[in-house]
Amino acid sequence: MSYSLGVVMDPIAKINFKKDTTLALLQAAQRSGFALFYFEQGDLYLDNGRAMGRGRALQVFDDPARWFELGEATELPLGELDTMLMRVDPPFDNEYIYSTYILEAAEREGALIVNKPQALRDCNEKIFATTFPQCCPPLIVSRDMQKLREFHNLHRDAIFKPLDGMGGTGVFHCKPDGANLGAILEMLTDRGRRQIMGQRYIPAIKNGDKRILVVDGEAVPYCLARIPEAGETRGNLAAGGRGEARPLTDRDRWIVEQVAPSLKERGLLFVGLDVIGEYLTEINVTSPTCVREIDAAYGTDIGGLLMSAVTDRLDQKG
Template sequence: MGTSLGVIMDPIQSISFYKDSTLAILLAAQAQGFELFYMEQSDLYIDNTGPKAQLRPLKVFNDANKWFELGDSRDAALEEMDVLVMRKDPPFDSEFIYSTYILEAAERRGSLVVNKPQSLRDCNEKVFATEFPQCTPPLLVSRDQERLKGFLTEHQDVVYKPLDGMGGTSIFRVKEGDQNLNVILETVTKQGTETIMAQKFMPQITQGDKRILVVGGEIIPFCLARIPTGSDFRGNLAAGGRGVVQPLSERDLWIAQQVAPTLKERGLIFVGLDVIGDYLTEINVTSPTCIREIDNAENTQIGKRLIDAVRARLDQR
């Protein structure tokens, strides 16, 4: 058997062929001779002999009518996989954490896991950004509703968002004097039982919420600016924003350079930084997207770069 790569992802039959980043990664791996295997989160398990999964051989095709083919399933030890790529989309919940425990057990037995399971747990996509205060806007992480109200009083126009979501879900923009403030905070904090993030609203969102990709510590020189529609302040593509590929600005590059060395140290091989205006807002480590949009516009071959970075780490072993 050649070099094997197992992917843990959402159901492959349900992905968007034209913009799915996991498919881009798998096409690049297959082109470089990797033997592919497919798993969903529910296929992972541990028994007395170690971490295992019910997996299926996978072939992928750059064809909108048929982009995958699966073979017969079998149970196997996860360490049979040279590489395991965790591409399960958020929410980052207890089940996601349990999956990282199983993947970490495979890592101890010799598999390279992308991204590193410990770092998937440690680096919450919102809170991780607070490690780089020189890059972030005014923010607050709390579940105390009076403290969160005080943040609004100070900054007048803010965004409240949960710490475990994706795609712009459950994000609220609130201005001072909004009579819905109490119910919004009760909803987002679930009556004060869950911690959230507040950030000062940045009007530069009209120019786009920029997704900057970092692969193996190297910064991709183009980003996808996700621009809101006139009826919604959110730029997320899932919330109806439109994507425009553009070169990184000097400030974009500076922000990425601040973060990239830490990503490499923590075994975060593929990461997406979100930048609005001059500020870093999130660091996406679980299942970053936008490969295909940037590749289609600029032929950046991000999937290939990622597989090259994976091969380099395998060679180091």
């Protein structure tokens, strides 16, 4: 049986062909026989409570000169699509939240949304990780600058970061001398008006910030370690980090085992865990990346694993 799949994503013409995970997922879906439909965030709307979208039929190609072709735009009831991928990059702002409400209406009308809209709203990528304290480094979430200063005084070496950033944006390493600590906390908290996170610095960042992909509660057996440039503390590829694919360690697998039941319970089919050394630091639920790099290094088919999980659910619905 063939199924239909809608994708909500950033403009497909502007993606990085070599690295874009959404494109890899769409290629896997097309290989699996899904009919593809393309939407950008602004194409979604509610019409008398019914989820609708101005969508276009989509074909994708493994060609750096021509990786997509779009059909004519047409108004589509989103609930009539079998499944939809929500793949818009953060920031997780009000517009993102409104999109999840529209997708939740499509879900009520019968579409399988990946990842589940309620879970996208509930699971802030930094705070969600704190629900597994056995996996995390010492940390604090606060907007009280005195508490944040006390955290730094206790641990001496700390990372401070916003709760809504991506790609390493706004991440600061405050060393034991506390240089610029006050200015950093004032800026990140907007002088005490915004919650931020502090984490004890993990020296193992020098060996990479590992992205572990989890599909339907099962870990892909390889991760991508994002290794910082010299003098940097951020391994994010967007911040200049270098990617190196590696097998998972026993500790990595243990962390996945701790987290996986909650992911499945919440309807989070495709998730990226960030692990530095022995510690879980973030759980990425909005648009996890690094599929292309891991597939290229180890011959995996991560998109195929996700499409298999999606197809299994659609088959069970009958």
